[in-house]
Amino acid sequence: SSWDGRNAVVFDDYVPHQQYLMVIANQNVSEYSVDDPGGHRHLLMPIWAYQMAAGYLFFICVIGLILNTIVVIVLLNDPKKMTPLNWMLLNLACSDGIIAGFGAPISAAAAFHCGWPFSHELCVVYAMIVSTTGIASITTLSALAMLRCKLVVQKHVHPPNRISAFTNHSVRLQRHQAALLLTLIWSYSLAVTCPPLFGWGHYDREAGHISCSVNWELKVVNNRSYIFYVFAMGQLVPSVVVVVSYFSILHVVRKKTRRRDAAEKRSTVMVAVMIGAFIITWTPYSILALVEFFSDEQTVSPVWATVPCIFAKTAVVLNPIIYGFLNTQFRLTWEKFSIRFLGRPGRPYSGQLAATSSNEQPQTRQLADFSPAGRLTKILAQSINSSSKTRQNLSSPPCLVERQQQQEGEEKQESVLIDDPNQLPSPSLISPASEATATRLSNPCVGMVGDEQKEQPVSLEIVRYLPNADLHRIRMLHPLGMY
């Protein structure tokens, strides 16, 4: 070779019995490199690039761990509310948490060290774990898209009013289905990422040597066929599932635009946003992998190859932010959780009847989505709206009123914050059927439950926030009975 001892380095590239000649042309040796046989270190990227990568990965690690831990705690805090959607969110939070808690710190340490300082075994374990969680995330999102599609299409075929009461069965059924779905998701991901352990494909250090992944560059048939397999299973299959599911959803929702479906639409939009975030964060990495796969020589510099690799990890902080903004039930659970454990409401009381999001406008709109009981809650919300005008003169603590409805295996939930429980309408405003239930409450924060449609049990939960931070909570159930 033309190695002059300064610009070229021979090193063992982890592939047994293979030696690679790496030529680093026109580079200042003090800034670039790998360990050469003489023990000299040459950095592959400028120091500033390693430092920036280390800082970003550290940020992903800390913020990702905090946010995903909050998601897990908040979701598990109320196991009764574990709908299929929430099981999938929990799964995503776990896989994101694994990347934030394991992948990001190892990669940050490698960046801090300006090259992979760990063993080849850890490189393989790292690549396996990061790629398995990445594939598990995209598979979970596809499963979510399928679930949304199933729900929307099923609703179209059997409108809710005609569905018989099987809520209690469906809750149990949902648990089994969720467990089966989660097992399938992780088995599928492992089926994609395990083959290199058995000799099909290779895991290796990646650009800048701050992480490890499938060796996208190695031009041997065994490796190339494995890359085809990874792309088919990790990109093609999930994309087809997502596209088909969302086209079906669009096809159905274009035909029916009933307001009662607003909650379903919100969940469908949230899943679409999560899929969008995944696509945005992983597409640069996919493109890099394809470029490396198709190009004959190293066309992407280590610095540019490192960017998509660490950008893909951004997905782990985006998902919790998306739930926080778009999942009413998640926000509500967080609201309750923060009141109960942190001794404060999740967000400041504005002194108005408030929905669970500051940008969600009139509560009557939200609550009206939940017919048949929605009719009564609407009365409640409207009454409170009018009472809030006299709010300044009132001294009672605020109430968080939460409604939840189990329907078609999908639990929906809304809440309102009420400044003054004393201003709630009297039970006489309520329909006779619900009056009995309402008058059972001795708390001034009176709730109402509609009883027009007996096959759809409705629960009303009232949580009262007291000035001394104690929580006074009343659960009121459908008179016929879930509780």
Ligand SMILES: CC1=C(/C=C/C(C)=C/C=C\C(C)=C\C=O)C(C)(C)CCC1
């Ligand atoms: C998850 C997706 C893919 C595969 C990614 C893999 C195998 C990643 C492995 C390790 C990484 C990123 C380490 C970084 O530190 C495809 C196949 C690229 C498609 C998109 C989704």
